[in-house]
Amino acid sequence: MNSPTWDEFAELALKGIRASGAEYGDIRIQDSRTEHIEGEDRRIASIRDLKDVGFGVRVLYHGAWGFAASSVLSLEEVPRVANLAIEIARGSASVALEKVRLVPEPVHRDRVITPYRIDPFTVPLEKKTDLLLNTMETLHRQSGIARSSASLWARRDHKLFVSTEESRVEFDLLAGQGDCTATALHEGRFASRSFNTPHLRKGYELIEEADLLREASRVAAHATEKVKAPAVDAGQYDLVLDPEHLSLTMHESCGHPTELDRVLGYEANYAGTSFLTTDKLGSFRFGSRHVTLVADNTEPETLAATGYDDDGVACQRWDIVRDGLFVGYCTNREVAPKIGEVRSRGSNRADGWGSVPIVRIANIGLDPGTDTLDQLIAGVKRGIYIEGHGSYSIDQRRYNFQFGGDAFWLIENGKRTHMLRDVIYHGITPGFWNSCDGVADRTFRRRYGFITCGKGQPGQSGWMTHAASPARFRNVQVIRGEGHV
């Protein structure tokens, strides 16, 4: 006997949900494959090929949610899990105060496929391990490099979403990334410098275009310069931040506070709430006139551009901050009506079949300005140019943040001079974004993705991409990143 198709499994689950009297239900069946090759200190430390297959059923019964999931995809298990989801939803409904109401969404019947040139899973393994070994050798060619690492990551998700509203979307999604890191030692100190390709929905061409070997020479040289560089003197500086660095600053201080579920208290026990309360929508000056933040889940190759979210809502593009004014949230079908919106923004995503979808940051990017990077730097008398990610931390309402970076250069009288080490800056989110007085033009725009954005209980990893051109911020408080005595 042939095994049932995914559509037959889906129909089995939805049939039970419809019969239960539930107002809504959906099923996501997913087959994910991840290949992760990790190199450490000139050796291939691990090669892992992981397959993760299962399904999750979500039920809205009398205004309350239930969700159940299983890795056993069988004719017995699917109805059992669907029934469990119904039963859990009934339990939730028995104590519900305010009933969940979903905003309408048109029925979608579609297939979404990531375009790619080279399937990473068909690239010979030897080619990939050779690349990583050669990359680490290149890192070690630089005198003073004590440690190295390099890795490649690829993921393919086959997914079927079917809802009781007759939406049916099939996904064949691909994503990849590669990186390398050099750590230099000098007089008992150590310092690292990394190169990361962005996480993007592309094939192995992402890795080939990145040229890890060329980048390895560059970051190794930076690591040895960084470890010998003078520590920063604490004080106020103008900062010029590169797109990779900004991706994290935007993620933490612009992305999370605009998740409407946080604003409404859903994450109060873990990820936190938000200072961007609903009374501020449309009236709060988040940043200067140079700051326009756009959520774009339709931009090709970006992580959140999956065609549809896990509510079955089509991906969209909308403003978060327009000319400095806060104007939009990331929403799903449940929270959108709570602020009077008639359609979800399509930002409800789960990190796999076993997780329930929650509101996630969209692909939020900083709109380009009109300057060049040299012009931004030329306008700084005493400042610091920062590249890449380092230390990061922010309070649970997203006001008080602190960031480091991967590499720092002192700017004096409009010129980038020597490297610095141990640079940490901190500030309060709206004050910082209101200090932005220039953004570089579109030719400098770069995109960086995140696949480990932690949120939810049980914890889930969110995926999204943040694009930016370099931007300049005035009079930011900088401290030295080492013990205070």
Add this chain to the structure above:
Amino acid sequence: MSAGNATRWPKMTGREEFRFLADLVFTRSSGDETIVTLHDVHSGTTRFANNQVVQNVDTRRGTLAITVAFGRRHGTASTTDFTAGSIHDTLARAERIARISPEDPEYLPPPEPFPFVARETARPETTAAGPARRLEYANEAIGHCRMENLLAAGVVSTSAASVGIAANNGLFGYEARADARFSLTVQAGDATGWSAAAHRSVDHLKIQERTLAAIAKAKRSREPIELPAGPYPVIFEPSAVAGLWTWLMWSLDAKSYDKGTSPFAGKLGTQIVDDRLMLCNAPNHTDLLGVGLTSEGLPSMPSTWIDHGVLTQLAHDRFTAQTHGVQDLPTLDAPVLSVNGAACSNLQDLIKRTDYAILVTNFWYIRTVNPIDLTLTGMTRDGTFLVKKGEIVSAIKNFRFHDSPLRAFQQIDAATGPMEAVTAETGKMLAPAIVLPEFNFSSVTRF
């Protein structure tokens, strides 16, 4: 809500079923060495916010991973599909990787068979707890908050797992595990209070006690005053201590030590913190979540890591252990931090004895600022207070800190005995409440 037969889950992978699956792999494997690991988890979480359930989930995921080695070439593949065809495919994928992967100079064959200690890692009351029990606990917490006109947000979760490791040299270990967790944030307007618990037994979550503690903190957190950033004497509750010490424990890896990229480089066998501090692993402790076997197929044993302030152990993998001549790999699955001669019986005693200090309930978003001296940053959260002359006199706005536990714990002024310490971002340990003469707060936030 019932827990009738119609919704009962298939039972977890048992010891003999795991042995059968492993044997299925071994008989087919062409590798010199083959290792099979099992991680079969059934977990559920009832999540609430604004005094009602917002998420109610139940997930079963079984994962079987196969590692094959030819000489020093090795590869790993895994699957969540336990049918014979899928397991054969997974083995073939692991073999394919192993045949063409480069030789790994640090590869070691699986450990020799070991008679793992049988610990009571799965309590039946937790394994049996389902959505109905979780909902009952959530309702209890919500009910207390409603009565006080406060908002409750939190989780009740239970988890049962079958964990195993087997190798074709005869190594075989299997363990059933279970744990239950509760955490609650109470919102009193802009003020918040928090409490959390984790235990092998769902009966030991102490929902009422924890809920009342969080309510009291939330009420006390109203109308915070703002103090300037700077160094202050502090009283850290156990969760705050655990937050800092978790990062210290994560930084103990031997490879970084050997390569000179560790904050402890050159400090093994030397005093790194106050000479009354002891850090031990206590996997037999019934209030901790210790395990019988590790993911490498080694036993978890009681051990001492910091003895009277002296660092005595590093966190080894099997390769660095061999390099260092370490026979028994120490683990830290059940950490206990204690202060010798701690004179105070509880937190209230500590407060009464304190003339002036900042009392910190918990930290949030702790991250490394500088791995050389283990400078960390993070925020205080859900209950930060000013203590004067033995009493809490006011809530204060939350601080960001910028300091190293290696500096801050050089001198301890007073401490309690070890108590349950659960944090939002880490696991569970036993840790004391501690008074330190100085801790550096670098900035203040707006609430």
